[in-house]
Amino acid sequence: MLSICALSSGNLRRDVQTNRQIGRCAILALGLSLAAWPDKVIGWTAQSLVYVTSSNGISVIDTRENKVVDLIPGPSLPTAVSPNGKHVYTFGPSTSDLVFNISVIDARDDEVVATIPLDVALVSTGVSLNTNSSAIAVTPNGKHLYVTTGLCSSNSFDCTRPESVYFAFWDIDTVTNKVVAASPGKGFVQGIVFRPHGKTAYFANWDSDVVVPQVLVFNHGSAGSTITLPTFGEDNAIAITPDGRHVYVPYVLYNGTPDFPEIVAVIDTATDTVTQTVVVEPASSANTVNGIAMSPNGRYAYVSNLGSNSVSVLDTASNTIVKTVLVGTSPGGVAVTPDGAYVYVSNQGSNSVSVINAASDTVVATIPVAAPGAISIIPPTHGQGRNSP
Numbered sequence: 001m002l003s004i005c006a007l008s009s010g011n012l013r014r015d016v017q018t019n020r021q022i023g024r025c026a027i028l029a030l031g032l033s034l035a036a037w038p039d040k041v042i043g044w045t046a047q048s049l050v051y052v053t054s055s056n057g058i059s060v061i062d063t064r065e066n067k068v069v070d071l072i073p074g075p076s077l078p079t080a081v082s083p084n085g086k087h088v089y090t091f092g093p094s095t096s097d098l099v100f101n102i103s104v105i106d107a108r109d110d111e112v113v114a115t116i117p118l119d120v121a122l123v124s125t126g127v128s129l130n131t132n133s134s135a136i137a138v139t140p141n142g143k144h145l146y147v148t149t150g151l152c153s154s155n156s157f158d159c160t161r162p163e164s165v166y167f168a169f170w171d172i173d174t175v176t177n178k179v180v181a182a183s184p185g186k187g188f189v190q191g192i193v194f195r196p197h198g199k200t201a202y203f204a205n206w207d208s209d210v211v212v213p214q215v216l217v218f219n220h221g222s223a224g225s226t227i228t229l230p231t232f233g234e235d236n237a238i239a240i241t242p243d244g245r246h247v248y249v250p251y252v253l254y255n256g257t258p259d260f261p262e263i264v265a266v267i268d269t270a271t272d273t274v275t276q277t278v279v280v281e282p283a284s285s286a287n288t289v290n291g292i293a294m295s296p297n298g299r300y301a302y303v304s305n306l307g308s309n310s311v312s313v314l315d316t317a318s319n320t321i322v323k324t325v326l327v328g329t330s331p332g333g334v335a336v337t338p339d340g341a342y343v344y345v346s347n348q349g350s351n352s353v354s355v356i357n358a359a360s361d362t363v364v365a366t367i368p369v370a371a372p373g374a375i376s377i378i379p380p381t382h383g384q385g386r387n388s389p
Helices: 001-010 019-030 380-387
Strands: 049-054 055-061 066-074 080-081 089-091 099-104 111-119 128-138 146-153 165-174 177-188 190-194 200-206 211-218 222-229 233-235 246-253 260-268 275-283 291-296 300-305 310-317 321-327 330-336 343-349 352-357 362-370 375-378
Touching: 049 080, 049 211, 049 330, 049 343, 066 362, 080 128, 080 375, 089 111, 089 128, 089 211, 099 128, 111 165, 111 177, 111 352, 128 165, 128 200, 128 222, 146 190, 165 190, 177 222, 200 233, 211 246, 233 260, 246 291, 260 300, 275 300, 275 310, 300 330, 310 330, 321 362, 330 375, 343 375
Parallel strands: 128 190, 211 233, 291 330
Antiparallel strands: 049 055, 049 375, 055 066, 080 089, 089 099, 099 111, 128 146, 146 165, 165 177, 190 200, 200 211, 211 222, 233 246, 246 260, 260 275, 291 300, 300 310, 310 321, 330 343, 343 352, 352 362
């Protein structure tokens, strides 16, 4: 009956607009009991929703069935979810290399409800924009959206070396959906996390001119100190413990040999210093750490290893690797469900998303997705909240 409903509605969860339409399919397919709430959109699921950037746009996965239930057109660049689960923010189609756009998506129906232009004219020394730096995150209170884009400071080299090693930082007010500040920086920003109070943000940054992995500290939206990770390397992701006391940054260590080790640097946010490094994988000619995600209780960090097609489970109490889980080919983005029960991993090389049972550290499902990348998850309580107007 589920397939009949899918055929009749076009999209099980998204294309249904009244309780009369959804009621027939929901009761037949899922056995749900629905109240008579006319003119309200009824959400299909009480489970978490996974937003995966892909070559086709943003694929939306319902974790009840572990199936793609919607596809939102757009570029394959990272997304961010508001803390209340009402909106998804993503990079939209660019107007030109002078203006990029951020799309604001209503999570109830996956429709774009606003577009925020990022105009290079707002950035001092800026000439044009590019996608070399594409990071996006919402502050814990949901009031601001932080975005980075690549920045060219002159017309030389057609925005290639050395112009490609600059970024623009955009601070957006989520109430007005307007840019309130824009500033230039140097390097490639690949991820943004916040301390729980939201006043301090950490940017994973790699400056190819000096080949040094860095973490940039921003306080109240302004650039502060720079934390340099040990020796040379490249960092592509960042995560923070729920209590905000430690930041975990995976990076490839350039040690002068053909086989680069993968390292995770542990930063104490009280002093903004590296207090420990953890070897994820000792050596591999294809080693690249692409993603990291923290469990909701902060006990484990999950690190994707692109070269070895695996995910390493890092115990944050001992800062040791306690398990390695084989997934698909070339894993990148990682996200953990809000209850900590499952880990979703995008496998770009095998066009799939692996679902890891966190209790057993085993893959329990594989979902076809074309060239998946970054992953964001909306908590189940907010999925239920779609039943409200």
